[in-house]
Amino acid sequence: MIKDIAVLNQHSQIRELGSELRYNILRELIRGAATCQQLADIYGISKQKVHYNLNKLLDEKLIEIVPSNQVRAKEVYYRATAKNYILDFAIGQNINDHSLSKRDIIDNILTQEYHINLNSIAAKLLEDSLKMKPQESLLIVSGSYNQPLVEKILLEAGRRSINTTWIYQPTEILNAKYEEYSLSAFDADYKQFNRLLAKHNVYLNLNGEARYIELNDPQKQRLRSKHFAQSRRIIQQNKIKIAIMPGLLPNTLEENTIESEIQFWKALDIDYDKLYQRTHNLCLEMSKHKAIQVSNSDTGFSFTIQKILAECGSFGDSEFQSPTINLPGGEILLIPEPDSLNGDITGDLAYISGKVVERPWIRFENNKIAEFKAESNEALLQETIIAGGKDGATVALVCLGTNENVHLTNIDSSYKHKCQGLLTVYWGENISLGGNVAGENEWYIQIENPQLSYL
Numbered sequence: 001m002i003k004d005i006a007v008l009n010q011h012s013q014i015r016e017l018g019s020e021l022r023y024n025i026l027r028e029l030i031r032g033a034a035t036c037q038q039l040a041d042i043y044g045i046s047k048q049k050v051h052y053n054l055n056k057l058l059d060e061k062l063i064e065i066v067p068s069n070q071v072r073a074k075e076v077y078y079r080a081t082a083k084n085y086i087l088d089f090a091i092g093q094n095i096n097d098h099s100l101s102k103r104d105i106i107d108n109i110l111t112q113e114y115h116i117n118l119n120s121i122a123a124k125l126l127e128d129s130l131k132m133k134p135q136e137s138l139l140i141v142s143g144s145y146n147q148p149l150v151e152k153i154l155l156e157a158g159r160r161s162i163n164t165t166w167i168y169q170p171t172e173i174l175n176a177k178y179e180e181y182s183l184s185a186f187d188a189d190y191k192q193f194n195r196l197l198a199k200h201n202v203y204l205n206l207n208g209e210a211r212y213i214e215l216n217d218p219q220k221q222r223l224r225s226k227h228f229a230q231s232r233r234i235i236q237q238n239k240i241k242i243a244i245m246p247g248l249l250p251n252t253l254e255e256n257t258i259e260s261e262i263q264f265w266k267a268l269d270i271d272y273d274k275l276y277q278r279t280h281n282l283c284l285e286m287s288k289h290k291a292i293q294v295s296n297s298d299t300g301f302s303f304t305i306q307k308i309l310a311e312c313g314s315f316g317d318s319e320f321q322s323p324t325i326n327l328p329g330g331e332i333l334l335i336p337e338p339d340s341l342n343g344d345i346t347g348d349l350a351y352i353s354g355k356v357v358e359r360p361w362i363r364f365e366n367n368k369i370a371e372f373k374a375e376s377n378e379a380l381l382q383e384t385i386i387a388g389g390k391d392g393a394t395v396a397l398v399c400l401g402t403n404e405n406v407h408l409t410n411i412d413s414s415y416k417h418k419c420q421g422l423l424t425v426y427w428g429e430n431i432s433l434g435g436n437v438a439g440e441n442e443w444y445i446q447i448e449n450p451q452l453s454y455l
Contacts, residue, residue: 002079002080002081002082002083003081003082003083004082004083004084004109004113004258004259005082005083005084005085005086005105005109005258006062006081006082006084006085006086007085007086007087008085008086008087010060012060013060013062014087016056016057016059016060016062017062019053019056021043021045021049021053022053022056022057024043025039025043025050025053025054025057025063026057026062026063026080026085028042029063029078029079029080030080030082030083032079033066033077033078033079034077034078034079035075035076035077035078036050036051036054036075036076036078037075039054039078054078058078061081062080062081062085063078063079063080063081064078064079064080064081065077065078066078066079083109083113084105084109086105103148106148106258106261107148109258110261110262110265114262116262116265116266116269118148118152118265119152119155119156120269121152121265121268121269122149122152122153122155122156123156123159123160124268124269124272125153125268125327126138126153126156126157126160126162127160128272128273128314129243129272129313129314129315129325129327129329130202130204130241130243130314130315131241131314131315132157132160132162132201132202133162134160134161134162135161135162135163136162136163136201136202137162137163137164137165137199137200137201137202138153138157138162138163138164138165138200138201138202138203138204139164139165139167139196139197139199139200139202139203139204140153140154140164140165140166140167140204140206141166141167141169141203141204141205141206141207142166142167142168142169142205142206142207143168143169143170143171143173143174143206143207143208143209144170144171144209145208145209145248145249145250146206146207146208146245146248146249148249149206149245149249150166150206153204154166165196165199165200167193167196169207169209169210170209171209171212171213174207174209174210174213175213177189178213178214178215178216178217178220179217183219183220183223186220186223187223187227190223190224190227191227193227193231194227194230194231194234197231197234197235197240198234198238200240201240201241202240202241202242202243203235203240203241203242203243204243204244204245205242205243205244205245206244206245208245208246208247208248208412208414209248211246211353211354211414212353212354213353214353221440225440232432235323241315241325242323242324242325243324243325243326243327244324244325244326244327245326245327245328246326246414247264247412247413247414247415248412249261249264256410259410260410260411260412262410263406263407263409263410263411263415264328264411264412264415266405267328267403267405267406267411267415267418268327268328269405270313270328270329270330270403270404270405272312272313272314272329275312275313275314275329275330275402275403276310276312276313276314276316276318278330278402279310279311279312279330279331279332279402280310280312280316280318280320282332282400282402283308283309283310283318283320283332284320286305286308286332286334286454287305287308287320288454289305289454289455290304290305290455291303291304291305291340291454291455292305292334292398292452292453292454292455293452293453293454293455294343294398294423294447294450294451294452295450295451295453296447296448296449296450296451298345298346299343299344299345299346299347299447299450300343300344301341301342301343301344301345301364302340302341302342302343302455303334303336303337303340303341303342303367303398304336304337304340305334305335305336305337306335306336306337306338306340306435307334307335307433307434307435308320308332308333308334308335309321309322309332309333309334309335309433309434310322310332310333311324311325311326311329311330311331311332311333312325312329312330312402313325313327313328313329313330313403313418314329322433323432323433324432324433326418328403328405328406328415328418329403329418330401330402330403330404330406330418330420331399331400331401331402331403331417331418332399332400332402333397333399333433334397334398334399334400335396335397335430335433335434335435336367336395336397336398338366338367338436339366339367340366340367341364341366341367341395341398342364342365342366343363343364344361344362344363344364345360345361345362345364345425345445345447346359346360346361346362347359347360347445347446347447348446348448349413349445349446350374350381350443350444350445351413351414351443351444351445351446352377352380352381352384352441352443353384353441353443355377355380356376356377357374357376357377357378357380357381358374358375358376358377359374359375359376360372360373360374360381360445361373361374362445364395367394367395368393368394368395369385369393369394372385384427384441384443385427385441387440387441388427388428388439388440388441389438389439389440390438391429391437391438391439391440392427392439392440392441393427394427394437394439395425395426395427395437396426396427396428396429396430396435396437396439397424397425397426397428397430397433397435398423398424398425398426399417399423399424399425399426400421400422400423400424400452401416401417401418401419401420401421401422401423401424402418402420403418403419403420404420406418406419406420407419408422408448413446416446417444417446421449421450422446422447422448423446423447423450423452424444424445424446424447425444425445425447426442426443426444427439427441427442427443427444428440428441428442428443429442
């Protein structure tokens with residue numbers, strides 16, 4: 001498979017491309033596969049000379065031989081190993097001001113190679129997802145990783161006369177708030193946020209960096225909880241629409257991160273009307289039943305449904321509409337009836353504050369964790385349950401993904417739960433959704449290919 005990017009980080013690779021002929025041959029093979037004879041005809045040189053230069057490029061893994069089952073010919077075909085070749089800037093100390101940034105390169109791949117229109121997706125978010133109108137106000141909080149999306153949203157918002165406020169909170173600022181700010185400064189920061197929140201129609205939280213930073217100061221934890229409660233009151237009183245995107249755009253030129261970003265933009269580039277209808281219809285079917293049994297080869301638990309919510313990636317008039325949407329959209333949120341969830345669950349991974357717990361197994365009794373173990377990071381699992389407070393062991397939500405554009409591979413783990421058919425069990429709080437669980441730590445386990453049966 002041809003990669004999107006190959007990073008040149010060996011002197012020998014750069015040396016071979018110092019030959020104008022080899023450089024031109026590589027460019028030709030990026031456009032399409034060719035035989036030695038075809039290249040000789042293009043450049044008007046002997047087949048032997050072309051063959052010599054092809055071997056040089058093969059030795060440096062800049063080109064490859066096309067597998068015989070992919071071409072119907074007796075001659076050998078050659079092709080480039082990547083669509084783009086990037087010089088690793090780590091081999092030098094300075095980059096002049098005219099060099100392309102990593103973001104420029106990634107954006108060019110998205111638009112030129114995959115025809116992904118980033119501005120169109122940002123416009124779709126404003127119009128079809130957030131349902132914003134001219135003269136309304138949008139509050140955005142984000143760090144550095146999701147800045148490319150913010151920039152597209154700001155541009156499209158300006159074109160639509162939507163007022164925007166952007167609070168920039170990269171990792172450095174979040175760390176300083178949690179570890180270095182005095183209590184008065186920490187308190188003032190949240191007060192200022194709530195003042196701003198009250199002046200806006202829509203709040204878009206893209207600050208995925210917060211997933212990786214823990215607040216350990218008990219006094220600051222209490223202050224934050226107080227201000228979060230005030231935020232909820234402001235949101236309810238002013239009927240502010242809330243959208244959250246917990247994941248992060250990658251910021252490297254590695255092949256797997258490029259693939260991850262491609263999947264991310266495709267997940268956002270969904271037909272929101274169809275997603276809304278699909279999610280609403282599934283909620284309607286579930287509402288006809290009292291309880292659900294979840295099972296697969298490693299899992300078996302059941303619970304009574306207390307409340308069903310539709311997170312459609314957009315705001316609408318469905319009776320199941322969730323108060324908050326979680327981008328990329330597409331998920332059914334089920335709040336279990338208290339003391340009704342029993343059984344056990346085995347997952348490949350649990351995700352806690354950006355860290356992974358491998359092969360967690362949990363036994364439930366009356367919605368709470370009664371017993372657990374894991375192949376790795378079991379201590380982290382225990383610490384998280386304890387740090388979650390009185391409801392730290394209580395399941396907050398059981399969710400089912402409905403977004404057909406989300407795939408299980410090459411995408412941020414926090415987006416996977418939107419994948420159509422994937423089931424996710426959440427711990428944390430569900431009070432904001434109408435439940436009564438007030439867990440202070442959010443974490444989750446995902447189950448692929450679950451079998452759902454209604455009781």
